[in-house]
Amino acid sequence: MNPDRLLLIADLIPPGPEALERFDVGAQVEAITRLGFNAQHIEVTDVTVGEAGIAFFKSEHARLNRRDLLKEYRKHHGRRGSWDIVYFNVHWLSGELMPLHPEWLQRDGGGEIIPIPYGSGGYSCVNSPFRDWAKEMIREIGAYGVKGIFLDGPVFSPKGCYCDACRAGFEGQHGFQYTPEQMKDPLVFHKVLTFKQESIARFVRDVRASLKSVNPDAVLYMNGLPLGPGTCGRDNRLAEPWQDALLAEGGFLAGDLRSLPVWKPAATAKWLETQSEGKPTIVAVAGRHGPWNRYLLPAAETWIACAFSVANGAHIWYGIYDANRDDPRMDTVREINRLLSAHSDCLAGTAPVARVALVWSLKNANFYQTTAEQLDFVEGKTDLEHRMKSDARRAFNGWFEVLSRSHRLFDVIDDRFLERGGLSRYELIILPNVACMGEEECRSIRDYVAGGGHVIATYDTALWDAWGRPRETHPLKDVFGIAETKGVEHLRCDHVALEPAPLTEGIDQPLIPAPHLHVKVIPGPGTWAHMRFREKQPSSYCDLPPETDHPFLLRNRFGKGTALLFTGNLDAMYDTYRFPEHGRLMQNAVDGLSRRDIRLDEGLTSLFVNVREKGNRRILHLVNCTHDGGRPIDRVKVLREVEIAVHTGRSPQSIRTLRGERDLSFSFAKGWASFKVPEVREYEAVVIDFPDREDSHH
Ligand SMILES: [Zn+2]
The missing domain is CATH 3.20.20.80 (Glycosidases)
Known part of the structure; x- marks a missing residue:
């Protein structure tokens, strides 16, 4: 081919x-x-x-x-x-x-x-x-x-x-x-x-x-x-x-x-x-x-x-x-x-040029628990058998939503990729409720963080083995800074109080919905534990119960890297309910652990971006799904004069659009190429060409 x-x-x-x-x-x-x-x-x-x-x-x-x-x-x-x-x-x-x-x-x-x-x-x-x-x-x-x-x-x-x-x-x-x-x-x-x-x-x-x-x-x-x-x-x-x-x-x-x-x-x-x-x-x-x-x-x-x-x-x-x-x-x-x-x-x-990776583990989908979409020769699955397990698909989808709607570049990698190791091309790896993990995967995540990589994980990640059997102790407890785990809890209508930190920036409600599921974690010494779950509410209209010792979030330095654990199934919650505060927490966590490559109006959440490269050229893809609501999407709203900055590291020679067939004027400063795309219909591709590298040899 x-x-x-x-x-x-x-x-x-x-x-x-x-x-x-x-x-x-x-x-x-x-x-x-x-x-x-x-x-x-x-x-x-x-x-x-x-x-x-x-x-x-x-x-x-x-x-x-x-x-x-x-x-x-x-x-x-x-x-x-x-x-x-x-x-x-x-x-x-x-x-x-x-x-x-x-x-x-x-x-x-x-x-x-x-x-x-x-x-x-x-x-x-x-x-x-x-x-x-x-x-x-x-x-x-x-x-x-x-x-x-x-x-x-x-x-x-x-x-x-x-x-x-x-x-x-x-x-x-x-x-x-x-x-x-x-x-x-x-x-x-x-x-x-x-x-x-x-x-x-x-x-x-x-x-x-x-x-x-x-x-x-x-x-x-x-x-x-x-x-x-x-x-x-x-x-x-x-x-x-x-x-x-x-x-x-x-x-x-x-x-x-x-x-x-x-x-x-x-x-x-x-x-x-x-x-x-x-x-x-x-x-x-x-x-x-x-x-x-x-x-x-x-x-x-x-x-x-x-x-x-x-x-x-x-x-x-x-x-x-x-x-x-x-x-x-x-x-x-x-x-x-x-x-x-x-x-x-x-x-x-x-x-691809992404430095963030989101994991979809086939092992986890097969041996943990997941809902599934109805396909031609695969039956759909909407009900989950185990109440105390989360939903692998919703966890993945929650992160995919947050990453793509906040204009982050990312790859999807699988469990085999993790097993093989050599993860250092990524700054950040996200493990969305990757509950079933084998020994090799755990080892390669540990090596990756020790060597300077960052991970974000949710809920019972790694608490199940490669065959879907529960583990006695957390295999990555040193990485996440966990002293001990004390089982999981299901919360129907509970709340978590917000505490100010870079992670909660942009959130103004003092109480946010607690994830339905969380692992009760005792943080290890030196681990930064943020926000705490309360004792379970006996009813939805009761007074707020007192706080427990179980944190909502753990952040731990391990070797040269950082591991961040949302102890609840925040990602699946976000996919189900779309509470903006949950999405903001996830986005802030990503922004705190990896550099952005694209800057554009945050409000354009239905304009999806990707950047790929080929030789001396980068191609910025813009997929516009902006519409009045509902699906199927009959027609999209055309976006005009969209200002975009791409981190290219060097000054482009030319920037042009493929569908609009326009040469764009641009500026370059501090590694960022900035330009304005006159019109984005359903799709536009922007080709960024760089001067020949050979020039610098002469
Ligand atoms: Zn047969």
């Missing part, structure tokens, strides 16, 4: 098999080209009701052979120099195929076929003989010379898999068979999940080998794990070595969008970047508002989803029904693609 070319991939879901017989491939490829795409995911097997074994290419392994569409696609894409990447479904088998290959299907603990939430069909199992069939089909497709293959899935149902192949495979590895009852045991659950993750990685490795045996240059990638739990067995880290790019559905918007963060595509791109080991990342953006799959989102939502993706270094996949391709909303898609492809060299192959 060429790092200087932004991939703009179209996926137009085709009609059913009968209409496909008369389908005009040339007209579709022509339409895609006119819309500005340079690649396509093409479907040459019928998947309208799941993989049905109907091939629209020459196949000895298909149940039915139909017209050779693949040959036609090859011809039309070859003519235009665009990429044909074949979509291949590896998670959903149609009802027609089920009776022919019952052994291909995932089964529950009772041996029954597990139904898939789409309404009909079942889950194919990558450990079953389905695997051999998929390898043959992929070999046949690869032999056409296609540019690549996209695997939709693979995925395990949380209820599976107890098929013969999985049971035999697991028993061969571990010496026992697992039962649904045993899944409550964290160690068995861990082993089974690891088995699923490794099964998926092996499958991707094997189909890749099959593809490369006939088509060594073809690329392969799967529908990867977005932010969220991975109990479906997907783990981007394990499958990454066998993929040429990482893709996830960061721009799939469904249901009540008011409950969905507008920055979801940005978070997905950042999450993929930490896992891709330098390979390209792709954010999949659906044109529709799910579950109404033929109803398109308004233009502003499409702009914003695409903008957040490229602003974070990702390529874009955009999918709609073929029947939607002449919709007037496609004018927006054409406009987006025209802008992005004209400036492909600035937007592709860039690197």
